[in-house]
Amino acid sequence: MDITQPPLARSGRPAGRIAVILREPFRALTWHRFAYIVLALPVGVLCIPLALLGGQAGRIQRALAQRLLGVRVEAPERNGPLTLVHAVISAPLNLVAAMFSGLFWFVVAINLGYPLRPDNDTSDSWGGPTMAGAWAVHAAGGLGFLLVAPWVIKGFTTLQGRLVRGFLGADRRGLLKTTSLALTVAALCCLLSIPLIHQAQG
16 A cells, blocks of 8 residues: 555545645654655765666665655566666655755744744744744744645655656556656656755845
8 A cells, every 4th residue: 555645635525625734744654754865875876887787776765765755666677777767767856855845844943932032032033022933923933834844854755655666567568758747747846946056145
């Protein structure tokens, strides 16, 4: 069974859907997905030379996806160069997935922990000038990111899982579409990161 799909679709009632959204940041599956995102980039990079040397790159990638995402892919009789192609093609998506997922959790942490920040000058801060007001406003933003982060992570890991199935499994259906979508998402995220980098430097 593919555990990458949360039970949101089975929660037909609005109250059920809201409960799923509120529960999602605290589910083990969310953190399994995040762990996959964190590990996918270094493991994928290491698999490039391993694939060139004819090693077990495909087996390693399939095992990682199965362990953390529940994506079970039956190994094909011959995978050939597709193992290397997967390691290269998935690298941009793995990079932006790690960057943006980490950014979301970072925003959650710095906003919920606003009083602990060294730059928490409330005189010109949103919700200021009192610490209680500033913390309330920042915490509200942090809670918003807390609720959104699991779905951003789910989107990335869904694409990553599809790349694993297509390149490292026996079923190639929709592989070109999935690859195009993954590269498009990676390119758009890179464009979105440019103003974030400039803001951080400023």
